[in-house]
Amino acid sequence: MIYLDYAANTPVDKEVLDYYYDISLKYYGNPNSKHILGREAKRVVDESTKKIAKLLNVREDEIIYTSGSTESNNLALKGVAEKYKEKGKHIIISALEHSSIVASANYLLDQGFDIDILPVKKDGLVDIDELKRLLRDDTILVSVTSVDSEIGLKQPIEEIGKLLKKYPNTYFHTDATGAIGKVDIDFKDVDLVTFTPHKFYGINGMGVLIKKENVDLVPIINGGRSTTIYRSGTPIVPLIAATAKALDIALSKREERFNYVSKLNKKIIDHLKKYDIVHINNTENSIPFTINFSIKGVNSNDFAKKMDEEGVCISTKTSCSLEKAPSRAVYALTKDKNLSKESLRVSLSHLTASKEINEFFKIFDKCLNEVINKNC
Secondary structure, X not given: OEXXXXXXXXXXOHHHHHHHHHHHHHOOOOOOOOOHHHHHHXXXXXXXXXXXXXXXXXXXXXXXXXXXXXXXXXXXXXXXXXXXXXXXXXXXXXXXXXXXXXXXXXXXXXXXXXXXXEOEOOOXXXXXXXXXXXXXXXXXXXXXXXXXXXXXXXXXXHHHHXXXXXXXXXXXXXXXXXXXXXXXXXXXXXXXXXXXXXXXXOOOOOEEEEEOOOOOOOOOOOOOOOOOOOOOOOOOHHHHHHHHHHHHHXXXXXXXXXXXXXXXXXXXXXXXXXXXXXXEXXXXXXXXXXXXXXXXXXXXXXXXXXXXXXOEEOEOOOOOOOOOOOOHHHHHHHOOHHHHHOEEEEEOOOOOOHHHHHHHHHHHHHHHHHHHHHHO
């Protein structure tokens, strides 16, 4: 089996898993309990939170633990909307957002909020001039992904953050799920940041929302106080500790992994370009971990299934999208309905071996030639 779908999920790092196992066995008290086992568990949570805060250059009390990026995105959008609806009901999201952002925006649209979609230019970057035009006195939130999950387009988060500082009633959220552990982004001027460790070799079932001190939220999950008033639920000690461990490893090895994957990226794109019917959807602003391409005239789901039967795991788009729906991200970039229906995603890792790529080429060539001969 050749796994080339790391943008959907990464295998847990053994060091992280071992740490999770050890913490689970040793610190099983409820960190909200006042007895000694509870206090020991709370100490682990506090130390892990302190470590995450230091690694990301934020305050400890700005970290909110959730069940994943989907919940964090819901909390960011709905929490801000409910808190500041008296100041305005206008929200701007980019055309590249994850389905959890789009679905939250659609929910708010039904609640009477006004939603605008910020388009991207031919180079894949959001249109800053259009953002300036869309901003209004009643704009309370702008949400732009740091790196989208389908084409890997890295957005000018620092530039947008500086721009929005001129709008004191407008908060800035970024879904950094596809960026953390892969590329360096300065979140200094961002009010809300979302990520999840299962995208950088951590454990599934955990998410984080960084909420800067200048912004407030209305919780979407109610109950007793947890590590924060913004999200109730018993803190899951081993998951929190494992998140800190995974983040530490990912950031310390980020440059090394980036350089390795960049070489694989070039090798794959050079191979794909040999075929006239293959259209590369990536731009110069795509990070090397994600390669998005379309095979003209070929159904992407059928081709992905054919590759799967040969033991190669690739995807057609983000795993949270509807199976038969075209890629919203590819259409936003190319404005081509056919390319958006025919798009495929290969996502790479430092775990991807060169021999796997060579085998991928053999299988890809075989499957593509079968399709070409069938259509002749």
